[in-house]
Amino acid sequence: MCVEETIGVTSGITTTPHIPQQRGEPPLDHAVRYAEERHWDVFPGTWLETVEGVPRCTCGETDCAHPGAHPANRRWSGDATGSATVVRRMWTKEPRASVLLPTGRTFDAVDVPETAGCLALARMERMELSLGPVTCTPDGRMLFFVLPGGAAKIPGLVRKLGWAPGALDLTARGEGDWIAAPPSRLGTRGSVQWARRPTASNRWLPDAEEVIAPLAYACGRDAATSRHQG
Template identity: 40%
Template sequence: MGFTIVGMRERRTPRAPTRTGRRGAGGSPLDTAVAEYVGLWGWDVTPGAVLVTGQAGCRCSCGRADCPAPGAHPLAPGRLIPAGTPLDEALDAWAEARAAAPGATALLPTGLRFDVLQVPEAVARAALPRLDRLALPLGPVALAPDDRAWFFVAPGIAAQLPSLLRALGWPATPPRLAALGRGAQVPAPPSAVADLGEVVWLRRPDVETAATPPGASPLLGVLATLCRRLAPTG
């Protein structure tokens, strides 16, 4: 079987993966996470390349000497484990990906189920208690070990970011605030980022926030303000 599971399944209410699969009890934390993302949260997962360290330095597991994004892209176009894939099939597809590329990451494609607002770690950590005090709706929040934090928001927001910021009184995008939509992806916890460490959840998903992530406003206003105050340029 290839990496692609044939046929996109109609999205239904996310259901928790059962632990009856033959790899269920002995899998790694990332194996378990992939089954959770596909079966419980209703997200697609793409096996991703990994940065390999050797005598000649670091190289991407894809083998391309001129790789434009070493260790930070899908293994190949179309290699997707779709949301709703049965547990055994999802784990088989993921096991095959890991066998072909040991240490492969699990990437979450943006633009379909959710978009992502990307900010530095300091901004994310300052924003969370403020958002809690304001009782603002909040989706999942992930943190990478290379000073990137991702707020999961409703799909379509990345394309609207400039107009959304203008509506909030921002003529230009604040430093280090970015939005990821169609064609992008983020590594899912607990995937490794190069040799820096693993991606972790600052706020874990739940059934409601995974299925219906919040809109950008007023979350975007809080992040934009904190980016201006806390995020160095560059």
């Protein structure tokens, strides 16, 4: 997985400085930190519970697409809050709830395959581009945080670069959507992690236009490699 501990730049080798993760902290601490330090809205989602030795999503669906990390009800947009007081109250009721962030408010997210994301991240770091936080999910995706409104721009930006939007495994999460944040656990595959964690230096997010070229290029290269191998 292309996570923070294994990415950066040293003598031409792609790696980033080691920044320790807050391992072992309960979801509540992470949720409060996102609300207080980043002013992100957060809301609790489903979680995993073990039933007869088998981890299952609390939604009860045996074929759940996002086991353990998705909205628990249709009211999730209204439940999302940036109040640390409310956040504490919600996670006190259910400490195991996953930590979810609505997109389209303080940020949008560009969603790409992990292989393409790692390639693009290394290239953008070499180019010293301004980058926001980046998550890496256990199902092989990376999400790059950009300014709100980026999701609406993505299709047009991709076309300008010479690709049909549907030709690349690149999507955008904007208004009305959500993402799972660290340390939310996704099924038995592991937890969402930071490839680039939120820091004071990346508080100001890039516009989608600033990151779309390297991301689209990496996705195009990834697609070409997959076709060749297939």
